[in-house]
Amino acid sequence: MSDSPKFLTIGSVFFPEPDCDADTLEKRENRFFNQINISGTLYKTTYYHRLDDLNLVVDNCLPKNHKLNIMDVAVSSGITTWEWMQHLKSSGIEFHMTAGDIAMDATMISISRSIKVLIGRYGKVFQFDLFGWPLPNSPMRLRGKIFKILNILLNMLIRTNLIKNQRHRDGELKFVSNALFKITPLKLISNKISDAENLDIIEDNIQNDNPEHHSKYDVIRAANILNKQFFTDEVLIKMITNLRKKLKPGGILVICRTLADKKNHATIFKLTDEHNFQAIETLGQGSEITSLVVS
Ligand SMILES: C[S@@+](CC[C@H](N)C(=O)[O-])C[C@H]1O[C@@H](n2cnc3c(N)ncnc32)[C@H](O)[C@@H]1O
Numbered sequence: 233m234s235d236s237p238k239f240l241t242i243g244s245v246f247f248p249e250p251d252c253d254a255d256t257l258e259k260r261e262n263r264f265f266n267q268i269n270i271s272g273t274l275y276k277t278t279y280y281h282r283l284d285d286l287n288l289v290v291d292n293c294l295p296k297n298h299k300l301n302i303m304d305v306a307v308s309s310g311i312t313t314w315e316w317m318q319h320l321k322s323s324g325i326e327f328h329m330t331a332g333d334i335a336m337d338a339t340m341i342s343i344s345r346s347i348k349v350l351i352g353r354y355g356k357v358f359q360f361d362l363f364g365w366p367l368p369n370s371p372m373r374l375r376g377k378i379f380k381i382l383n384i385l386l387n388m389l390i391r392t393n394l395i396k397n398q399r400h401r402d403g404e405l406k407f408v409s410n411a412l413f414k415i416t417p418l419k420l421i422s423n424k425i426s427d428a429e430n431l432d433i434i435e436d437n438i439q440n441d442n443p444e445h446h447s448k449y450d451v452i453r454a455a456n457i458l459n460k461q462f463f464t465d466e467v468l469i470k471m472i473t474n475l476r477k478k479l480k481p482g483g484i485l486v487i488c489r490t491l492a493d494k495k496n497h498a499t500i501f502k503l504t505d506e507h508n509f510q511a512i513e514t515l516g517q518g519s520e521i522t523s524l525v526v527s
Pocket residue numbers: 270274275276277278279282305306307308309312332333334335436437438439454455456457
């Protein structure tokens with residue numbers, strides 16, 4: 233398949249041709265994840281070397297003398313997490329990494345080999361792939377209209393259980409293959425990171441409190457997610473509160489935003505004994521939400 237089309241299909245990324253080389257697959261993945269619309273203006277966007285300067289600044293703030301339990305939230309395809317892991321390894325820092333994102337667990341529903349749907353854990357459709365023609369869930373004129381019609385049809389198939397499914401109490405949808413529809417579970421993460429050592433990949437919505445993760449992490453990074461562009465102050469405060477609960481006493485919270493000129497602006501906070509955040513380091517102009525974090 234040529235790599236020229238603007239939009240890439242589920243098949244070309246998750247089931248590439250046997251002779252597709254690693255470099256081509258990497259480029260495809262990058263473009264594909266950038267096309268996944270989470271909500272409004274928020275996409276599963278990232279790119280290589282986006283956070284390199286941040287990695288260097290964070291080094292100086294890391295707790296010393298023990299293996300670090302680190303979480304990177306809202307990781308998108310995980311490539312900046314992977315780069316951070318390589319950087320930590322090369323600096324001789326021992327760690328275990330957890331990479332989370334609101335859109336991580338997905339299912340591909342396929343009819344024969346020509347029609348595929350990529351659907352998230354709670355039923356949000358990310359893309360239809362019709363005979364190699366990709367219809368992503370981004371707002372576009374013609375494709376957007378066709379996407380909406382197909383979405384209605386798909387929901388009918390789900391509601392009538394023609395696509396066999398069970399909806400769990402928390403809203404999670406679990407599908408089961410039958411004679412017509414084949415179900416394939418997928419992780420929305422770069423191939424590169426999926427098998428990395430010392431890494432857990434989880435679906436995690438930072439708007440929700442997750443007691444299983446309370447007081448678990450020495451370091452948490454939230455890059456290009458706690459942005460005023462995406463969320464109201466009220467939602468940002470809720471997210472900060474949830475992240476604070478995940479940190480051990482004395483833990484480190486890194487908040488970064490990359491602006492359109494690709495420059496990073498970050499603040500690194502330390503959780504004090506009184507359970508407040510104190511800014512200990514900045515990069516560029518610092519985080520735009522510092523006043524919400526330290527208040
Ligand atoms: C712009 S990307 C940032 C990727 C990476 N951290 C970086 O800086 O390159 C934002 C990511 O946040 C995820 N996201 C959106 N809302 C979220 C939430 N409530 N909890 C966790 N992740 C969320 C999206 O799925 C997307 O992958």
